[in-house]
Amino acid sequence: MVESQKYAIVDIETTGHSQANGDRMIQIAIVIMEDWCIKKTYTSFIHPGKSIPLFIQDLTNITDIDVQDASPFEAHADYIYELLQDAVFVAHNTDFDLSFLQGEFRRVGLPNWNGKKIDTVELAKILFPSSLSYKLGDLAAELNIPLNNAHRADDDAKACALLLKECWEELLSLPQVTLEQMHKKSFRLKSNISQLFFEALQIKRRKMAKEDDYVYYNKLALKKPAQSAIDVQEGMVYPRTSAEKVGLFQRAMDRFEERQGQFEMMDVIWENLNDKSEVLIEASTGIGKTIGYLLPSVLYAKQNNRKVCISTYTTNLLEQLLNNEIPKIEKIIGRPINVTLLKGKKNYVDVALFEQLMKSQDLSYDETLTILQVLVWLSKTQTGDLSELNCSGGGQLFIDKIRKNSESSGKKHAFDYYDRAIQESAEADLIITNHSMLLADLVRHEPIFDEIDGWIIDEAHQFVQAAEQREQAIFTFTNWKYLFGRIGLSTDQELFSTFQKIAVKKQRIPLKAFHQLEKVYIGMVELFDKSMQDIVFQMKTVAKTTKSNPKRIAFFQELELNRGLLVDFSKAMQHWIDLADSMSTLFKKDIEQIAPEHNLVLEQWDFFVREYKMKLSEWDEIFIELDDDYTTWIEIDQRNLPGSIRVLKKPISISATMEQLFNPIREKAAVIWTSGTLTVPNNERFIAKQLGIKENVPLKMLQAPKQYYKGAKAFIVNDMPDIQSVSQSEYIESVALAITQIVRSTEGRCFVLFTAQDMLRKTVELIQESGLLDDYMIFAQGVTNGSRMRLLKAFQKFSHSVLFGTNSFWEGVDVPGDGLSSVVVVRLPFSAPEEPTFKAKSAVLQQQGKNAFSELSLPEAILRFKQGFGRLIRSSEDKGIFVVLDRRIETKSYGTEFLRALPQISVTKLPLQDMVLEVEHWYNNKHEERKQVDKNDK
Template identity: 75%
Template structure:
């Protein structure tokens, strides 16, 4: 039994990572644990026989003075070896600690230690699948495990021991069925976690417990949900007078300062909700836009017993509304608000599909790890929203396989999280959703949005991008091959063979049908491969000149496709679907009761038929449905063909699509568009026109008073090299130098915004290699694991941190107060001229005699630039510097347009070194001010 096992929890500190290069241990700690109690601890400094590097001293707080009287490793080796004997070796990253220790044993002539090991990184990933980070310090903070001195072996080993115990306690809370599946799947893990699962299983099997908190889909345990009804209470009056608004706000917001423009926004929204009319509101940062639209919406919904829907662009904004803003309004009005969060179905797990994939015994290591994470998470999640999972690498690919795809059925499945979210929305005062979900449901005419009196579209400028994504088609070679592979043929051990076996055994479907279906399957896979080969050959010929880059992009109309081949494939797909459906009905005909295991196979068969239907529509849309307002292009990487083939079809204009979608809505409800950026200098209705909003719809522009931005300064570095005049390497070096100097001057808390992922990567790599910011936490989009929101949360947790981001970090992320003190703009955010959609839009404008630069490229870049500045000042107390490294803002005639788009703040044009001195002076004076405030408060 588990209780008799002994664990040796080990942590070591070293002079570096490479024993081969002479790195040595400087401290070791071992905590022995039996029956989940600490029985013994051993800790000692160790003489490395060489100076400790400065960055290691900074990291560990272990100096040369600490180890000067310590003995070398050989003097402790036998004691350490003895402590590890007969114990299970545990460390937070066994790959490092155990390997280093084994190397040291070998170096001093001792035998290699043999035994079982458990890695608490691997274990914590499984048992805390939604943790923000799996670093020991972060886990300790999240789980309230004491860890005063991180990177000291004694404190780390103790924290690791307590983490192991917490993991064990967490295991015992899991449903028995979950543990059974986990145990079966756990043998692919890197460390001996299977033993721990086995021990937990023994205990669970011997304890009688009827777990009421879970429901089951087959053997999968899911957390039971409790639906709550909408409460109808006494009426709430809308606060018409300013004094009433102030009184209401003061209930929830201590030290509330009146913002007249916020009150103006509230009144405008209240009026349009009641009149069921349409309006555009540009509300700059500092207005209090979110509370400005939430308050009238909620009062209206409560008064009329109707629903209001709020749509935003990013998941982060959804979270902010739910966690921060709605609780404030609840306090203000003194009543609970019934809120339903609706996201697009692909955000939710498809439990049926996940359960099917579980039956596949062959999982890679990454897949095994994520499967175990998902099993634990399903027993805890209320929402089934996959963004709750912290997965990385191969795990992310697996998550994409288990996303919900099928249509909304309306059937009441307790394990269908998308259905559950839909049902909850029927009882809500407020539905919160994102643009893509809203667009999808309006397009499908879902009944969800029929009972809505008001639609508030926040981040309205992003509705354009969402509409493009909603109407696009994406073809990937790997996805098609994956689907073919899931069906397989009679000789494979896939679904076709399994279905054939039971159908013939039960005499339900004639063998001739299977022969016929297999023949069609062979035909269609052959036609598919021919088409792909044709695309690859043509692309290589067309783009043969671009040898420098392995990635090629070609518009589909430039490729001479064999139309008959395309049509033949489409017909073969349809023939397969028709026959497969016939076989399914044949199997199910006249059967009173199908055995559960057979029913499961038929369900899987029907599921993949539905997937084939989706695929044939995708094929026809991309290859056969030619539309003027769309552009289609093919991307390949010549190092991996045909595996890398992607084909994208995107709309160039979405005005008509949006008009059609919103028309029925406009007839019955208020439509309110709002954003911090709806206009650009010289073109107030730039966004409105792209959205197809009629000219008679009024637009209100609400700007925070000048004093709101008094803590902001803008700097333009005027001695940066011209990117056209130097090599890319030299340019990246200049950018890296400027960034490191700005970061050091402001002590971190810095966003660095790029327009190119490649330049971001090269800059970050150079900064890491130079170690100029070794004492800062660097988070980089596309390099650091995790979603955009996870990066942001990690960035906010550390005082000395820098976040490097591309397009999606220019907007929609909110870091209030001291959390962010600097925004560095590396390049003005123009769209890349070679980006296919932009290229197609530009060509269309030029055909109409319109200047694509002034009417499209420039306004889009200015909007992004405004958004980038908007990250910096989120309250009137905020102080921050906005640094532009792109010289074009000063040397090109259009530069002035970018500066005009900023609020009225001081703009300084200086060489880099002068700017750094100015920023240091500003930062130091800010520190003094803060200290003064602290003193006064004392």
């Protein structure tokens, strides 16, 4: 392939994905590119011979009117076929576009098109390994490729052509050794990308340009570390008065909106940092919480030449801090900030381990693709943080093998990213981390923490969950069986037989040692299987399953498990680990150099021995070490035994752990806990108590001005049936009716929040059967495929859409502006009484003579309720309605506490039909206001 190769970049729009079911093309576009310039563009509507489904019209903006005068595919087929001759076929997902096109060619009597293909999804994954998404629209936005009408073939094909050119330019920017390694590995890819790599490599070799931006480990090119910004500390004065604060912000921000709550928060944090004291701050949406804590933290760090550590909950929030908020602060103070993102060892790549594993010959497609991604990423990353990579599921297994661990080679090198992060922390103003890593580092006590004067714990209410997760242990049968399978026996084609062949052939380890190890292994697996059989027997005795509900849960104390069997397995596994470890030591003992391919097997052996050590520790923690401060339960599914066995061990309270971790910090540094939801009416210190924070630590509550929520209205539907007095099916019918009417009155953009997956699923099924929302895209957690973030992105893409979610959608989901019109709360978010952790916590409270409902159930539900409302209004310009379908908010005495937890907004109680009329009126007014704003902007 030479540079003047002809590329045909194709995009098609269709009525659906299945030709077999009669789906047809509605638009095609082909862009011809030569010498990396667009030479020709062909685009045409195509009559599908049927009406276009509404959701396809919504997605593509192609209607039946657009195609009514178009010819069928038969009229275009010969010309399209001719255009593709002598070209490399390029598409964003060739599996769809090319196979659909081939099917159409066959249908009209043309032969299959033959030629090379390039899939820009595959190519972009390799060359932009840190992209958040590989959808064409997302890549176009990230790479500044114009794409005005996504899902229109003409715009998509042009964007795809420009993406191909961007990929080519990206290839040419890579170091020569990286291209050489990529070319060697590229023959296992699904599309013909290897030729493209070869051509780039030829150009690179001819130019022989200097490549000084890299450090090299063997044949791996790694980006040179960036130099820290030289900073002047003088002149860093904290703005004490409101006028000084306004002046500082106005210089840096064009449309600065003064917020007294934000100024108050800054002063509280400044005071506590200087006094090295502790405080809790609840800062509602609209306060400007992030800037409120960042500015005083940075000024304090720079003035005192000390450090402030900021911890938040999710990776998403970490990225927002680094990419959006820190640059704002740099603009405000007019100088750079030295920031380090610090994570635990296992988050960083072990370059030596990667270099070894890369040499493996029997790589799967996913492993090959991931290796290519890592090669490109190493030439760009400054951090070595593996979370920067966006890998497929199969690729993640490979990523887990190249993580740095405590047993990684002790030599320090320029490419040891973890050591580099520790060194950078020593020079940083701010250290940013997340809750789970902070907890792990506090336990290990990283020495860098001695230099920290202030700790800001953002999203503090989530620290409870992070601490519980860190202390929990989970056992799954399938995970353990997979681990046993990876070692295998001498008769298998797994690691044991490979290691044995090499060790015996090289006369490093006697064969009888392997016989002994295999014997111990067989005994260990037998003991494991017996332990599992005992669990199944006990569960069947205690926890009866039914056809309608084959899943069962039982607490450890309800079972009479054979403890002797559990202990015997633990001893057998320890015996196997000791022997496997000694054999690895024996293999390495010889003076003779170990061949690279043998070293690779040894690295894999050591990797799995480490895994077994971790698993044994997990086994002992769950099955052997009984602790009253924890609750342990077993879950099974009768349809899949023993495959479905899961055992979970969770702490009942984390307050003692929190005190133990934070008391040493409190003696020498400020600790500031902040969140949008820290309090509930009548129990303001609910979260504080869970975090083990003493009563004398002050709690500040900062609420955005009433004006901030001017666009919000709350409705309580007061003629819904009482769930206790009707059957579940009747109740679900009423819920489905209410939801369809609310959705239609706001024309979509609606979140519907449930507390139980079963009710969500049945409601969605009933709505789909009724056909009342057939014009809308319905996304439902646990029903529609995809992760939470994937569902959210899909929901935002369509104007007529509804998202049904359970627990995880009550918080941490941002849909700004017109993206969300309404939030419907189906049931007040109380925890299910049978949920094991909740049940165990309730039992402890009852033993202490406390009311589990008022002390635990109610405050937890109110916090979720507050967070549910928080999805709706994300800026002072937002408008939205909050609808509660649960009558208990009106009929129960505790209902007023839920309402008091909302900001000061209008709350109206109405029958469903009256509410729908009010909502329609509100929605029409909102549309008129939006039109007026658009008109004024023009």
